[in-house]
Amino acid sequence: MPKLGMEPIRRAALVKATIEEIGAQGSLDVTVGQIARRAGMSSALAHHYFGGKEQIFLAAMRHILSTYSAEVRGALSMATDPRSRVEAVIRAGFSTSNFRPEVVAAWLNFYVLAQTSPDAARLLSIYYARLRSNLCHGLRPLVGDRAPEIAGRIGAMIDGLYLRQGLGQGLPSGEGTIGQVVHLLDLELGAAQS
Amino acid sequence: MPKLGMEPIRRAALVKATIEEIGAQGSLDVTVGQIARRAGMSSALAHHYFGGKEQIFLAAMRHILSTYSAEVRGALSMATDPRSRVEAVIRAGFSTSNFRPEVVAAWLNFYVLAQTSPDAARLLSIYYARLRSNLCHGLRPLVGDRAPEIAGRIGAMIDGLYLRQGLGQGLPSGEGTIGQVVHLLDLELGAAQS
């Protein structure tokens, strides 16, 4: 049965299974055995390819982050004016792929992991820096030096809405969630003009 | 050595030790043994008084929530006009006692617990309902029917800033954090007037 060149296939399957398992179980405590079973292999093979549980999680996190980055790039490529740039970043953050319950649950899991794992903390800070940079890039032509603080507030609200969604305390419709952030953007732009 | 009437003393010591241990260790995974050792007793005694690990956590969460409620009541008692009522709620949420790293870490822990424990989820929803109610009560005289959605945005930003603080990605000064939310309040009030 052993086919050659299995490594990338197995790694991708494990990353996919990790995200699915977190979402399916709802819990943030998933075992390597559960992930491996969902991916159709033994837990020993998961260890063979990744070395440990934490590295499996980090690989899943990198996958989510790279997907997110690609979506942001795609959305930005269609934006012409600064205002639509900012909206593109917000919409990408709340895109269906990022907003699926299992991905939100994965984010919560990674938040927890970032408390103890320097690698996870580093990845998270990269995400924050990128988000800030993307928002500032669109905001600076509109509000100048006030861009960083406005970006901070928008980012905080995105995180807060994410959290509530993950806890099942958010609004039922995800579209309304985007509207909340866009509303904040409107307020900030209106205040900066005066 | 056994003194009589130890139960309330032991329970309070365990609640205090639970919060301290979460903050001291930084991690969200604390064991009953660590909590009991910090409280100066054996893990068996902790089980004797609380029955299980989850109930220890829930007791600590209830303590934090009741402290928070008392602070909100105290701050509201000194507010006269609606605007200062809203600010009082915001300031109480970011009071030094709620904003200490160990309390923030405890909140993250309870978020995680709420994913699996119905009791924890119930407590969290009570917190959310109270926060919404407190904010709406102050906002309604100012903005009328728009109070609920504005309260939702303010609450989301509070949560988001909490999250960043817990992850060490927030601003160094907690005072600036309050300013962010007050800034949002100003924007919302200004927009509602027009």
Added chain:
DNA sequence: TTGTTTCTTGATTGACGGGTCAATAAAGAT
């Protein structure tokens, strides 16, 4: 004194989970 209740812990149990290892099997290389 003789129970009885309250407090307290060391020792133990049982389960779970991450990680390792030897062994097996296929595919290619020499």
Added chain:
DNA sequence: ATCTTTATTGACCCGTCAATCAAGAAACAA
């Protein structure tokens, strides 16, 4: 044909941890 590399797993080890239990020690009641 033999050797090496890659793939794969079942079985096992070891540590951790929640929860239990039996027993001891102090205060109190009879």
